[in-house]
Amino acid sequence: MNTKMDIKNLNLWYGEKHALKNTNLTIQEHKITAFIGPSGCGKSTFLKTLNRMQDFNEGVRIEGKVTLDDEDIFDPKVDTTLLRKKVGMVFQQPNPFPMSIYDNIAYGPRIHGIKAKDQLDQIVEESLKQAALWDEVKDTLKKSALGLSGGQQQRLCIARCLAVHPEVILLDEPTSALDPISTLKIEELLVQLKDHYTIVIVTHNMQQASRIADYTAFFLQGEIIEYGETEKIFSFPSDKRTEDYITGRFG
Numbered sequence: 471m472n473t474k475m476d477i478k479n480l481n482l483w484y485g486e487k488h489a490l491k492n493t494n495l496t497i498q499e500h501k502i503t504a505f506i507g508p509s510g511c512g513k514s515t516f517l518k519t520l521n522r523m524q525d526f527n528e529g530v531r532i533e534g535k536v537t538l539d540d541e542d543i544f545d546p547k548v549d550t551t552l553l554r555k556k557v558g559m560v561f562q563q564p565n566p567f568p569m570s571i572y573d574n575i576a577y578g579p580r581i582h583g584i585k586a587k588d589q590l591d592q593i594v595e596e597s598l599k600q601a602a603l604w605d606e607v608k609d610t611l612k613k614s615a616l617g618l619s620g621g622q623q624q625r626l627c628i629a630r631c632l633a634v635h636p637e638v639i640l641l642d643e644p645t646s647a648l649d650p651i652s653t654l655k656i657e658e659l660l661v662q663l664k665d666h667y668t669i670v671i672v673t674h675n676m677q678q679a680s681r682i683a684d685y686t687a688f689f690l691q692g693e694i695i696e697y698g699e700t701e702k703i704f705s706f707p708s709d710k711r712t713e714d715y716i717t718g719r720f721g
């Protein structure tokens with residue numbers, strides 16, 4: 471088992487608000503890691519720190535160390551565009567660009583310098599196939615992505631993320647805006663994708679975490695209370711607060 475990302479003594483402040491308190495975690499390669507915990511406990515904050523999305527946030531102060539394949543992601547020499555290519559992100563609300571399905575997928579590769587049509591065609595097809603969307607859209611690639619259903623749009627966003635060949639995929643409650651069937655499709659997809667990618671998912675859905683995650687971290691008020699194999703966290707939590715949360719006593 472390989473550690474893909476290692477987070478050590480990570481603290482984050484939004485102005486005066488201490489949102490992450492000395493958090494430590496390892497993210498294992500080719501596994502799905504889920505973050506669970508009540509609203510406002512710091513899951514999204516932690517997730518966004520992993521590809522330096524917090525750099526966009528004024529007034530944020532970060533201390534601690536995060537490595538990707540043993541390289542410090544906060545090193546001033548790090549090219550953040552390249553980091554975000556390696557560590558891609560999918561958000562809660564499907565957010566396709568207002569352009570064609572094809573152009574949505576080709577957008578990232580084009581930014582990274584790929585211009586040849588046959589090469590872009592191949593990336594578009596490959597990414598849509600990997601995101602289990604190809605069969606549904608292969609005849610309408612030139613149509614607007616905004617015409618797709620919510621579930622299709624979210625798979626498009628996953629395909630768009632895959633098109634730049636990331637190593638880690640961060641997903642922030644990717645199914646919370648979707649119906650149960652689309653949700654299951656995305657879950658199946660993530661389980662397939664973990665053979666090739668390392669996946670980190672924030673979810674409010676405890677069944678979802680127990681269905682798909684290999685590892686689960688329980689967050690509470692900016693701290694990681696417990697982290698381990700999902701089965702263990704859900705069957706024999708070591709901390710009373712974890713037990714109270716997963717049995718629905720709060721949150």
Ligand SMILES: Nc1ncnc2c1ncn2[C@@H]1O[C@H](COP(=O)(O)OP(=O)(O)OP(=O)(O)O)[C@@H](O)[C@H]1O
Nearest residue numbers: 484487489507508509510511512513514515516527
């Ligand atoms: N940009 C920001 N500026 C100031 N405070 C923020 C900002 N973003 C988040 N916070 C605060 O930091 C804390 C953690 O928020 P975060 O969004 O990480 O929690 P979460 O566990 O992901 O919540 P949810 O499950 O509701 O999405 C909360 O108290 C929130 O109000």
